[in-house]
Amino acid sequence: MxxxxxxxxxxxxxxxxxxxxxxxxxxxxxxxxxxxxxxxxxxxxxxxxxxxxxxxxxxxxSGSSEAAGSSQHYEALRRCFGAPGEVVLWHGQADPATLGLRLLLLEGQGVLRANYPDLDAAVYIGDGNNGDTGYPYYYHADDATGLVRNTAGIYLILADSRGKTIRGWDPTDVDDPQGSTRKFPDRQSNAVIFHDHAILSNSTGL
Known part of the structure; x- marks a missing residue:
């Protein structure tokens, strides 16, 4: 109190x-x-x-005075109330950015890395994977649409979560057969699809 x-x-x-x-x-x-x-x-x-x-x-x-870029109090708030790269469910009708919130809708868009350095450091797939189209998101590009991949690009390409659901990681393949080899945001093949069964029966007595 x-x-x-x-x-x-x-x-x-x-x-x-x-x-x-x-x-x-x-x-x-x-x-x-x-x-x-x-x-x-x-x-x-x-x-x-x-x-x-x-x-x-x-x-x-730390024993040092608080300063811009090295504030322990800010770091404590970050640890307690959400870290860069954390995904939250947003049920608001407005884009959270228009409300002054440091939340980004995941729509596959590119954002300037200079504006979100902590996010970039947290989710970037790494220089070794940046040119691999098998990693469709969280790479660096020269343009906001993500067409020109470049490790030194000024844009970070975000994931596109529209129409998708959150799935927990399954590294031991208990529930997801490809869990140990899957990378974000791989698409899982249909688990429930249409198929037929043939039923053999003796018609006598039917």
Missing amino acids: AIDYDSAVGPIPNNSGNFPTVVSNNVTAPGAGDGTPFVKAMIDDAWGRFQDLLNRAGLTP
Whole structure:
């Protein structure tokens, strides 16, 4: 439970309302002493919040200051709430990108690698497979349609999941006969197809 700073340090003059809508106040003049006090309760509250987040993400404070591109708190959030390459079911009627969400519809389109470096690092099939058409998705290309494959291409070609269902990986071939050799997004041949049976019978007595 976060601290109600009004209760912890006493009423804050000219605040905007009760917690959590209170705001801090600057001093009216240097040395006036009428600003919001920065007290142990505030430090403990903030530290406890961040430490719990790092603990849940399995991280230990590095001892270095937070910085753009090397924030442990961001890394902790990423570990707790979704990693690059994770597939989620989206039931919304709008494209999640239009809502400001860092989710991409899987429609076989190309996205700029520079805009999604973490995703690119997580799902790219590798330079050795980039030219292999047997890997129809997650390769690099010079164009957004994916026609010109190039390991140094600026586009990452996404998978196309429209009309498909999610299937769990079966490396021991228990339920999927090709599970150990299958690669994403291979298509499985029909498991249920039309076929005939011949029934032999003596017509006598029918």
